[in-house]
Amino acid sequence: MNVFKISLLLILTLSMTSCFEDRDDNAIAASEINDFVWKGMNAVYLYKDDVPDLANDRFTTNEQYGNYLSGFTAPENLFESLIYQRATVDRFSVIVDDYIALEQQFNGISTSNGMEFGLFRFNETDTELYGYVQYVMPNTSAETQGVTRGDIFYGVDGVQLTVDNYINLLFSSNSSYTINIGNYDDNGTNDDPNDDSVLETTNSIELTKQPYTENPILISNVLNLNANTVGYLMYNGFTGTDAFDSQLNAVFADFNAAGVTDLVIDLRYNGGGSVNTAIWLSSMITGQFTGDLLVSEQWNSELQAQIENNNPQSLLNPFVDEMRKFNTDGDVVFQESINHLNLNKVYILTTRGTASASELVINGLNPYIDVIQIGSTSRGKYQASITIYDSPNLGRADANPNHTYAMQPLIFKTVNSVGFTDFDSGLVPNIIVNENFGNLGVLGSVDEPLLAAAIADIEGTGRISNQNNYDIKSFKSSKDFKQFSTDMYIDTNTTILNRLELK
Numbered sequence: 001m002n003v004f005k006i007s008l009l010l011i012l013t014l015s016m017t018s019c020f021e022d023r024d025d026n027a028i029a030a031s032e033i034n035d036f037v038w039k040g041m042n043a044v045y046l047y048k049d050d051v052p053d054l055a056n057d058r059f060t061t062n063e064q065y066g067n068y069l070s071g072f073t074a075p076e077n078l079f080e081s082l083i084y085q086r087a088t089v090d091r092f093s094v095i096v097d098d099y100i101a102l103e104q105q106f107n108g109i110s111t112s113n114g115m116e117f118g119l120f121r122f123n124e125t126d127t128e129l130y131g132y133v134q135y136v137m138p139n140t141s142a143e144t145q146g147v148t149r150g151d152i153f154y155g156v157d158g159v160q161l162t163v164d165n166y167i168n169l170l171f172s173s174n175s176s177y178t179i180n181i182g183n184y185d186d187n188g189t190n191d192d193p194n195d196d197s198v199l200e201t202t203n204s205i206e207l208t209k210q211p212y213t214e215n216p217i218l219i220s221n222v223l224n225l226n227a228n229t230v231g232y233l234m235y236n237g238f239t240g241t242d243a244f245d246s247q248l249n250a251v252f253a254d255f256n257a258a259g260v261t262d263l264v265i266d267l268r269y270n271g272g273g274s275v276n277t278a279i280w281l282s283s284m285i286t287g288q289f290t291g292d293l294l295v296s297e298q299w300n301s302e303l304q305a306q307i308e309n310n311n312p313q314s315l316l317n318p319f320v321d322e323m324r325k326f327n328t329d330g331d332v333v334f335q336e337s338i339n340h341l342n343l344n345k346v347y348i349l350t351t352r353g354t355a356s357a358s359e360l361v362i363n364g365l366n367p368y369i370d371v372i373q374i375g376s377t378s379r380g381k382y383q384a385s386i387t388i389y390d391s392p393n394l395g396r397a398d399a400n401p402n403h404t405y406a407m408q409p410l411i412f413k414t415v416n417s418v419g420f421t422d423f424d425s426g427l428v429p430n431i432i433v434n435e436n437f438g439n440l441g442v443l444g445s446v447d448e449p450l451l452a453a454a455i456a457d458i459e460g461t462g463r464i465s466n467q468n469n470y471d472i473k474s475f476k477s478s479k480d481f482k483q484f485s486t487d488m489y490i491d492t493n494t495t496i497l498n499r500l501e502l503k
Contacts, residue, residue: 041409118475157177183199218443219232230260246336265348266451269351291319345369345370387407
């Protein structure tokens with residue numbers, strides 16, 4: 001364990017109070033929440049250098065600072081004004097008004113009917129939308145009601161889905177709704193979507209939401225093929241949960257015991273999550289690179305300089321041979337030896353839903369082993385974040401009891417061992433196989449198109465790419481409306497102070 005002796009008080013002193021030399025004990029004439037928003041972003045935001053309003057010398061008096069804060073009627077408005085290039089660079093920093101719900105989300109606890117789905121339209125000018133089921137979680141309403149992968153729906157409660165109403169119909173606070181089932185018609189041309197359509201039926205399914213904790217390991221099995229023993233893992237989220245991390249490690253023990261020679265990791269619907277878990281998964285796939293750099297971190301210039309001056313090693317995230325977590329006192333609270341496969345090649349299945357920690361695995365492994373990416377281009381998120389609270393050290397303890405606002409700003413970006421980062425447009429696959437919403441296949445089956453492409457490459461029977469021209473316009477997915485579903489974050493059980501001290 002490297003110990004980086006730096007005080008967050010020093011950080012806050014340098015980056016917050018230096019903005020005006022004549023600060024006195026008078027209360028700042030502005031909302032305490034707005035005060036928290038500006039100070040928190042000024043202290044840790046990755047793109048602070050690019051936002052003039054976050055400069056340390058932006059304000060020279062308390063009055064000027066107070067007037068600035070009072071110019072924003074809502075904390076959300078102030079927060080958005082401080083985001084750098086929202087449309088292209090920072091698409092991910094968020095502010096929430098209920099950090100309790102946020103913490104539950106990070107622990108995998110939410111309400112769900114068990115149906116994860118995508119929305120699509122036949123061309124970019126269409127206003128009508130259609131849904132397709134990506135997968136169904138066990139022990140949920142969707143499973144009970146017989147919903148399966150590939151089911152198509154065109155409406156909710158009898159109302160056709162459109163670009164204007166889909167949020168209200170599918171993502172409202174209502175505990176239940178009914179989906180209207182359709183049939184996908186490819187008009188006999190399964191590789192040409194231009195003449196496809198969805199036909200309405202009289203079938204419908206009522207779904208009910210309930211509190212649910214999703215296990216990110218949806219499928220784990222071993223495929224015994226001719227001369228190859230292929231491990232297949234569909235992994236849908238880097239939750240950072242001790243129990244699920246331990247189960248992930250156990251999967252690799254099973255792969256080892258089965259003599260797996262080739263590995264397919266299915267991250268097509270994995271929007272990311274814990275940086276720690278991404279490092280551990282990368283180390284499970286390999287094992288021969290323990291101690292070598294997987295990814296490094298790049299913070300804003302102030303924090304970067306302080307870290308580099310005190311302990312530059314703390315910016316480095318190497319491959320490891322054990323999983324370890326610490327509490328806020330620096331004590332180890334979770335520890336387990338990693339099961340390694342020591343592979344020199346891995347197949348990773350991706351779609352636009354593959355983001356952040358999933359992309360860290362791909363980008364981090366690329367300089368070391370042959371990463372065969374199959375599917376469609378990933379999301380393009382290489383930045384990490386942390387939850388910060390309105391407290392003296394921005395941690396959860398001693399948070400201001402007057403409100404439950406918290407922020408999840410980007411605080412550093414990841415860079416692989418050869419310096420590659422800033423892939424805003426995503427990571428492009430080696431083998432393009434776009435998902436066909438009318439012929440998704442069964443996850444884990446050797447005939448499912450993306451997995452079939454991996455198997456074909458493993459066995460040397462040719463690269464399957466018959467769906468690379470399938471260009472139906474994917475619109476949104478259910479995970480896009482789950483807060484932080486495409487986030488990459490560091491341990492939310494630690495404060496910024498502990499994060500900088502303990503690596």
